[in-house]
Amino acid sequence: MTDTVSPLDRRIHAHHPERRTADAALIPQLEGEWTALSPTPAWADDLLSLRASPDETAAQVSEALPGERMELLEVLPGGWSWVRTTHDSYLGYARSSGLSTTPPTLSVPVTVLRGHVYAAPRIQAQVLGRLGYGAVLSVQQPEPEQHGAYRWWRVRYGGTDGYVRTSVTEPQQTPGADLLHKFLGVPYLWGGRSAWGIDCSGLMQLASGYPLPRDADQQQAYLSPVDTPQAGDLVFFPGHVGYMLDERRVLHANATHMAVSIETLGEGEYGRQLADSVSGYGRMTPELWAAQLEQA
Incomplete structure (x- = not known):
């Protein structure tokens, strides 16, 4: 992916000339009247699509992985929010329903390539969502629970409780x-x-x-x-x-x-x-x- 970089790159500098809204930190660099936005912490509740505009048909510009920390800049009509991912300061529009404003108490990283969240601690249970390498699980207790032959994390996912096998979080190879x-x-x-x-x-x-x-x-x-x-x-x-x-x-x-x-x-x-x-x-x-x- 690529785009044209400008002194105030709209991919990473939160200012919207049409709405005249901007991150409060940018206001001194902008001319004219702007409404200052104060970013607040948020977390991706699941694999969250970030789009170029608040429209389901708009191009996807990035994704926030489950549990990734973000900043909520502006809540918009129609169930959309303007957000920024904190690890790379990238901007996009996400469905507000996919955001959580409650910080995780405990978290563990997903270390496997792909995995699933289940509605109950058994592999035959309903699948609630998908996990991938780099996601972060918000766990509900400091130690996994034993259910049958397997150990499970009880996690918060998509606004509800779910279960993830501990094999999803066991140490794997380092990046590279x-x-x-x-x-x-x-x-x-x-x-x-x-x-x-x-x-x-x-x-x-x-x-x-x-x-x-x-x-x-x-x-x-x-x-x-x-x-x-x-x-x-x-x-x-x-x-x-x-x-x-x-x-x-x-x-x-x-x-x-x-x-x-x-x-x-x-x-x-x-x-x-x-x-x-x-x-x-x-x-x-x-x-x-x-x-x-x-x-x-």
């Missing part, structure tokens, strides 16, 4: 090439950020292990440019990004295969097209890591 390989074959989805459907920059943000902004052009601007790629670098194309497994092989979510796949730059028709359109390579340097730690 090994985790990215597990996403092979995951369907491509514009704006997607989960193993149920993902786009190129969402995959890099979720599984590369780097604290990246949301879109491909933002990621290219963030990383340090390099001329010769190595394993772990990101490779950029117009409106697209992938992960270099070595000097030539790239793992990426793409609309050509409508899935996450691996190509070799310069090999085969698609590989040659990719090689011809490379716009640069980016690397996560120790200096960038240090700067990120200082901001945390």
